[in-house]
Amino acid sequence: MNLSQLLAHFKIELKDVYEEEEVKSIFSVSVEHLLMLKRSSLMMNWEKEVSKEEADQFFSIAAGLKTHQPIQYLLGEAYFYGATFKVNEAVLIPRPETEELVDWILAEDLANKTVIDFGTGSGCIAISLKKHGKASAVTAVDISEKALALAAENASRLEAEVDFIHADILNLDIVGQFDIIVSNPPYITGTEMAEMHQNVLAHEPHLALFVPDERPLLFYEAIADFAVGHLKENGRLFFEINEYLSEETIQMLKDKGFVNVSLRKDMQGKPRMILATKD
Known part of the structure; x- marks a missing residue:
């Protein structure tokens, strides 16, 4: 079987799940992952034959995609900020808008600074x-x-020295002072679930996604309270936020004494990031 025939198989199997252009894109990602063949080279290698073992791997990916499993989980990795991260259903798939949050934080001079990520x-x-x-x-x-x-495992593989702590954001007893606090906490309400894609609802961890309708800022409030006591003077608090709750999040931070609260939109023009400074 060659790559052209495998693409035809993907198109047939996934015609009710993805648009044809999406199928082509996902197939290209699969080829690069399994065969180390980049998209630019794929265009010249449609007749390339694959082994039975390789073909079976492609068939398995197509079968998973047909049941709405995200391609990142099927491949076991996702690309983020120039690096490949291992992922599975215990973690959210890194999103491009979170790269924008990282960009914003990196605009600060982080040399000799301490950072904590919730x-x-x-x-x-x-x-x-x-x-x-x-x-x-x-x-x-x-x-x-x-x-x-x-x-x-990702930190070790990417040679980044990070200290990891097992703790509940709602019951923190972490000591120390920090220059930067950052979080992309759960923020999707039950009401918003109906708008979500099936591959997210069925496979990504609900623990990292959802909050009660009656307290949508639950985790933001807890982290802001921690920041009041653990941010250094003029320390920065960065959040990725629910686009529908930007005004409420800003007001909550002001009520807790933070100053210079700034809202930033993502590449799609949605209000998705906030920076606040400890007075």
């Missing part, structure tokens, strides 16, 4: 800040032991 998941934020920002110390916190194990 709800680290795959470790993508903490590891990227350590590798690219040269922070003196980076700590990453998560309630999921499985997530922490994967994040630690």
Whole structure:
């Protein structure tokens, strides 16, 4: 079987799940992962034959995609800020808008600064800040032991020195003072679930996604309270936020005494990031 025939198989199997252009893109990602053949080379190699073992791997990916499993989980990796991170269903798949948050933080001079990341998941934020920002110390916190194990594996593989702590954001007893606190905590309400894609609802960890409708800022409030006592003078607090709750999040931070609260939109023009400074 050659690559052209495998693509035809993907198109047939996934016609009810993805648009044809999406199928082509996913197939290209699969080819690069399994055969180390980049998209530019794929265009000249449609007749390339694959072994039975390789073909079976492609068939398995197509079968998983047909049941709405995200391609990142099927391949076991996701690309974030210039690096490949291992992922599984214990962690959220890193998103492009989170890269924008990392960009914003890296605009700060992180040299000799201490950073703590709450709800680290795959470790993508903490590891990227350590590798690219040269922070003196980076700590990453998560309630999921499985997530922490994967994040630690990513840190080791990417040669980033990060301290990992198993803790509940809602019941923190972490000591120390920090220059930067960052978090992309759970923020999706039950009401918003109906708008979400099936591959997210069925496979990504609900622990990292959802909050009660009656307290949508639950985790933001807890982290802000921690920041009041643990941010150094003029320390920075960065959040990725629910686009529908930007005004409420800003007001909450002001009520807790933070100043110079700034809202930033993502590449799609949605209000998705906030920076606040400790007075």
